[in-house]
Amino acid sequence: MKHRYLPMTEADKQAMLQTIGAESVDELFNDIPEKVRFKGEYKIKKAKSESALLKELTQLAANNADLRSNTSFLGAGVYDHYIPVIVDHVISRSEFYTAYTPYQPEISQGELQAIFEFQTMICELTGMDVANSSMYDGGTALAEAAMLSAGHTRRKKILISSTVHPQSKEVLYTYAHGQNLEVVEIPHQDGMTDISALKELIDQNVASVIVQYPNFFGGIEPLKEIEELTHAQKSLFVVSSNPLALGVLKPPGEFGADIVVGDAQVFGIPTAFGGPHCGYFATTTKLMRKIPGRLVGQTVDEEGQRGFVLTLQAREQHIRRDKATSNICSNQALNALAASVAMTALGKKGVREMAAANIQKANYAKKLLKDKGVEIAFDGPIFNEFVVKLNKPVKEVNQKLLEKKIIGGYDLGRDFSALTNHMLIAVTELRTKEEIDAFVAELGDYHA
Numbered sequence: 001m002k003h004r005y006l007p008m009t010e011a012d013k014q015a016m017l018q019t020i021g022a023e024s025v026d027e028l029f030n031d032i033p034e035k036v037r038f039k040g041e042y043k044i045k046k047a048k049s050e051s052a053l054l055k056e057l058t059q060l061a062a063n064n065a066d067l068r069s070n071t072s073f074l075g076a077g078v079y080d081h082y083i084p085v086i087v088d089h090v091i092s093r094s095e096f097y098t099a100y101t102p103y104q105p106e107i108s109q110g111e112l113q114a115i116f117e118f119q120t121m122i123c124e125l126t127g128m129d130v131a132n133s134s135m136y137d138g139g140t141a142l143a144e145a146a147m148l149s150a151g152h153t154r155r156k157k158i159l160i161s162s163t164v165h166p167q168s169k170e171v172l173y174t175y176a177h178g179q180n181l182e183v184v185e186i187p188h189q190d191g192m193t194d195i196s197a198l199k200e201l202i203d204q205n206v207a208s209v210i211v212q213y214p215n216f217f218g219g220i221e222p223l224k225e226i227e228e229l230t231h232a233q234k235s236l237f238v239v240s241s242n243p244l245a246l247g248v249l250k251p252p253g254e255f256g257a258d259i260v261v262g263d264a265q266v267f268g269i270p271t272a273f274g275g276p277h278c279g280y281f282a283t284t285t286k287l288m289r290k291i292p293g294r295l296v297g298q299t300v301d302e303e304g305q306r307g308f309v310l311t312l313q314a315r316e317q318h319i320r321r322d323k324a325t326s327n328i329c330s331n332q333a334l335n336a337l338a339a340s341v342a343m344t345a346l347g348k349k350g351v352r353e354m355a356a357a358n359i360q361k362a363n364y365a366k367k368l369l370k371d372k373g374v375e376i377a378f379d380g381p382i383f384n385e386f387v388v389k390l391n392k393p394v395k396e397v398n399q400k401l402l403e404k405k406i407i408g409g410y411d412l413g414r415d416f417s418a419l420t421n422h423m424l425i426a427v428t429e430l431r432t433k434e435e436i437d438a439f440v441a442e443l444g445d446y447h448a
Helices: 010-020 050-061 085-091 109-126 138-153 166-179 195-201 223-232 285-290 333-371 394-403 433-447
Strands: 157-161 182-186 206-213 236-241 259-263 279-283 294-300 306-313 385-389 422-426
Touching: 085 333, 109 279, 109 294, 109 306, 109 333, 138 157, 138 166, 138 206, 138 236, 138 259, 138 279, 138 285, 157 166, 166 182, 182 195, 195 223, 206 223, 223 236, 279 285, 333 385, 333 422, 333 433, 394 422, 394 433
Parallel strands: 157 182, 157 206, 206 236, 236 259
Antiparallel strands: 259 279, 294 306, 385 422
């Protein structure tokens, strides 16, 4: 029999009581009035043996519609991508698995180098000058970018496109409330940021303009046009971007973005139940000292050997509270490592090929659905997601698909009242031709 833990013995309990000078466990709770103490039995199942409990939990877990037994066309911020086997092997090593903040560089060179490599690869993908050592996720990274822009420009208004991920917008609203910032959404037209509306909304009171690239509907936003309008008012241009898409798309840095944020889940991090993730945050050199979180820098020791250390740290734990630009208290070092290992295993060519496969397969599915009579909601180039309009509620269609072991797309009616019966479909490089064909056939039948 496997023993996962060693239970406390009666002798252990008595030894602890004797050490603290208590006669019994009840004596420890003397300060709690007798009348408020719970005397009954908890309404929970009786304890089982370890083997019986594992069997029950395994049966319960089998009820989940996981990606091993189902084909997924669900994206909307969490994607089913190829994860090289080596990723799990590396992050499971104890020196990485148990590592936290590498405050002592003399014993943390492996962890520091891993973070440094993550920063470097993010800069290469985004076209930016500097990146931090990761954030909690894409949503908090976006909100932190807005806070940085407000502090840097000393302005109180944030413009954010309605085509940005709805959950990221909610995080921003929460952050902005505490800082007394005004958040204004730029409406979308045909699934893209409405440029004419942006022209009317932007003025000298705007701290930043935030767009997503590719956007939440899968479309490729016109960054050049948005950048020109933004910088004309001396506002900061913030782009939230899928880093895998940047394997083929022109990086935001080449469009003049001031801050580029996003989520590294697409590299080496499983979908799980929507987390944990790993956000990234990249800026120009001009904004380097205002980046939230921490950075790892490369240096040499007294013998001239290359080494890595924590450098700029902008949170209140490390500097005077009134000088802090963020209260982010940690990073996602283990997930950042997973992303680094995945990107390294794929290499530049592999990332490009993987990104290209997403475009090809998504467009293949899009064409098949169109030929099947399903209405494509928005035209224009896409990465790996697109929107279709159905004749029935998305929830109803998805239930039918699930019966065929297919996880359908995201119900946009949950977040956009004007998009009731609209489904956001994601097609990644893992979807085979047979899976796509089967999905199109089933969706077409239910749609009719």
